[in-house]
Amino acid sequence: MPEPILGGADKVFGIGFYKTGTTTLCAALRVLGYRTVNGDKLGEYPGADDGETLLKQIQAGDLRLPTFAMFDAFTDNPYFHLWREIHALYPQAKYILTLRDERAWLESCARFYRNRRVRPMRVWMFGPHANPGRDEASKQAWLEAYRAHNSAVRAYFATQPAGRFFEFDPTRQRDWDPLCAFLARPVPAQPWPHANLTRPDPPWRSAWRGLKRTLGLERGVGEEDDD
Numbered sequence: 001m002p003e004p005i006l007g008g009a010d011k012v013f014g015i016g017f018y019k020t021g022t023t024t025l026c027a028a029l030r031v032l033g034y035r036t037v038n039g040d041k042l043g044e045y046p047g048a049d050d051g052e053t054l055l056k057q058i059q060a061g062d063l064r065l066p067t068f069a070m071f072d073a074f075t076d077n078p079y080f081h082l083w084r085e086i087h088a089l090y091p092q093a094k095y096i097l098t099l100r101d102e103r104a105w106l107e108s109c110a111r112f113y114r115n116r117r118v119r120p121m122r123v124w125m126f127g128p129h130a131n132p133g134r135d136e137a138s139k140q141a142w143l144e145a146y147r148a149h150n151s152a153v154r155a156y157f158a159t160q161p162a163g164r165f166f167e168f169d170p171t172r173q174r175d176w177d178p179l180c181a182f183l184a185r186p187v188p189a190q191p192w193p194h195a196n197l198t199r200p201d202p203p204w205r206s207a208w209r210g211l212k213r214t215l216g217l218e219r220g221v222g223e224e225d226d227d
Contacts, residue, residue, distance in 0.1 A: 005064075008090035012036075012183065014075035015083040015153060016098025017146050019109045021170025022075040025098055027193035028176070029073045032185045037067055039076035040121055046070075051121045054078055059124075063089065077121045083153060094183065097153050097167035106132070106143050170194070 012034060014025050026038035037044055040051030045067060047053070054065060058078060063085050067074065079086060087095065100108075113122075114133025122130040129141035157165035166182040171194070173179075176187045 004091055005068075005089050009092040010072060011068075011090055011093040012073040012096065013079055013083065013086055013090070013093055014073070014096050014098060015080045015086075016075075016096070017080060017105075017149055018076065019105060019112060020098040020100050021173075022080075022098055023195040024170040024173075024193055025096065026073075026075045027195045028170075028179060029075070031188050031190065031193065032180070032183065034073035035071045036073040036075065037071045040078065040119075050119060051078065055120050055124055058082070077125075080149075081121075081125055084156070087156075093164070095153075095157065095165050096179075096182075097150065097157075097165070098170050099150055099167060100169055100171055102143065102146060105146065106139060109133075109142055110139055 012029060014022055014029075016022055016025070023038060026036050029036040040048065040054055042048055042050050047066070054067070055078070057063075057065065063082065065078075068089075083095065087093075099105075110133040112133075113131050116131075118130045126138075126141060126145070129138040132138050132142040154167070163182075166179070168178060173192055176192055179185075180187045
């Protein structure tokens with residue numbers, strides 16, 4: 001494990017899985033004044049390149065990611081997947097596990113990712129099962145990973161000092177009080193955010209993805225290295 005970084009008590013890491021309300025948590029943290037990054041998408045921060053550079057650094061064993069100096073709070077990938085390593089770096093930070101009813105969560109993932117290109121971070125995590133909407137085996141792989149992740153996080157933080165771990169379901173949350181109490185922040189006047197609802201894909205998305213594959217603009221899992 002890497003040596004701890006001095007300080008870090010003001011940092012917040014969202015360590016919930018994809019599609020557990022991480023975008024909602026990101027929006028809430030921004031309202032509370034945290035400089036927050038949500039995932040690895042192009043344009044998310046200066047130099048963001050769909051996670052390719054971060055992934056190369058992680059795979060080289062260097063976990064002191066450049067985003068740690070840019071932001072106060074972190075949600076989505078790669079942060080939730082590296083929660084143990086990040087806690088070793090920032091043992092005094094605060095950690096938030098977002099979760100949902102697992103069946104609703106699994107259907108949301110399958111629906112959301114079915115016709116989207118497979119990005120490098122998901123290949124890194126799931127290999128041939130990077131698209132949970134592909135088949136039942138992939139859905140099962142995601143469900144098993146989700147259960148194992150939540151179980152491991154809970155067991156680990158049960159042994160850590162109190163006041164540094166919080167879990168909740170952002171899709172059921174209706175007020176700021178629990179999160180603000182955990183972070184010791186005043187309750188804002190504006191309503192609790194609820195972002196990134198999973199809606200049915202437009203009918204053109206599947207056809208467009210098929211056309212891109214035909215033209216060689218997108219490759220399948222095992223053929224491609226992009227996210």
